[in-house]
Structure formats: structure tokens, C-alpha cells
Amino acid sequence: QVQLTESGGGLVQTGGSLRLSCAASGGIFSWYALGWFRQVLGKEREFVGGIQWAGGSAYYADSVKGRFTISRDNAIPKAYLQMNSLKPEDTAVYFCAAGRQPGSSRAADYPYWGQGSQVTVSS
Numbered sequence: 001q002v003q004l005t006e007s008g009g010g011l012v013q014t015g016g017s018l019r020l021s022c023a024a025s026g027g028i029f030s031w032y033a034l035g036w037f038r039q040v041l042g043k044e045r046e047f048v049g050g051i052q053w054a055g056g057s058a059y060y061a062d063s064v065k066g067r068f069t070i071s072r073d074n075a076i077p078k079a080y081l082q083m084n085s086l087k088p089e090d091t092a093v094y095f096c097a098a099g100r101q102p103g104s105s106r107a108a109d110y111p112y113w114g115q116g117s118q119v120t121v122s123s
Contacts, residue, residue: 002026002098002112009094009117012086020081020117022096032102034079035110036070038092038119047105048094051079059103064090086121093118 008020022034035050049060051070058070069082079096094117097110104110 004096004098004112004114006094006096006114006117009119011120011122013122014087016086016121017082017084018086018119019083020094020096020119022079022081022114024077024079024098033099033104033110034070034072035097035099035104036079036081036094037097037107037110038090038094039116040092045095045107046092047107048081050103050105052102053077056102061105083119086119088121088123091119091121 003025005023006020008018010018012018033050033052036048037045038048039045047061048064049058049068049070051058051072060068067085072079096114098112099110101109
């Protein structure tokens, strides 16, 4: 059973940085992709970016490209979402998720989810 545990959210001012972590257990390497999503209350879950555990580059939504960076440490295993130049519109609950569709940006392709971590960017 894949389990994902996030940490690292919080409150930051506009232009600041935060790093989210996603600790994985339960055979994560059999799942090809680790995705990051975010959700604002009352809105649909939005794809932020993803990475494959086996290798390859990370991929990002246009809204965060150049500001956010996804990385992984296969030895732990853990994935990270480094968020720089944060804007108030980045405020959301952020989730990491595991799926078998490399490169997918669809939430439906990720059957396993972390509990979510609140990120609030003040103006």
C-alpha cells in the first residue's frame, strides 16, 4: 500500500519561498509518477507539476514554470516541491500524489494521495 506524507507548508509573504516534502512508502518505485497538485476551496484540484521516480526531468504547469522546482531523493524515498517567488494566487492546499501514468496532469490518473499541506501567501 502506497502511503504519502507531506510536510513543510505555512505562511509566507509575497516573493518568499517554501519547500514542501512528500515522504513515500509502500513500494513507491512501482508507481511511475509523483505529482503535485493544489486546490482552493470550492475549485477543482489543479496540476502543479510531476516527476518520475525512475528518472527523467520534472514537468510543470505553465502557472508555476520558472518559479517551482520538483526534485526527488530515491534513497529515502522523498520528493520535494521548492516554491520560489510566491504570489497570493499560489495560496492553496498542496497535495502530492502517486500514479502510473508518466507525464500525466490529470488528478484521476493518481490513485494515491497525501493528506495535503496548506500554503498561504500574504500580499
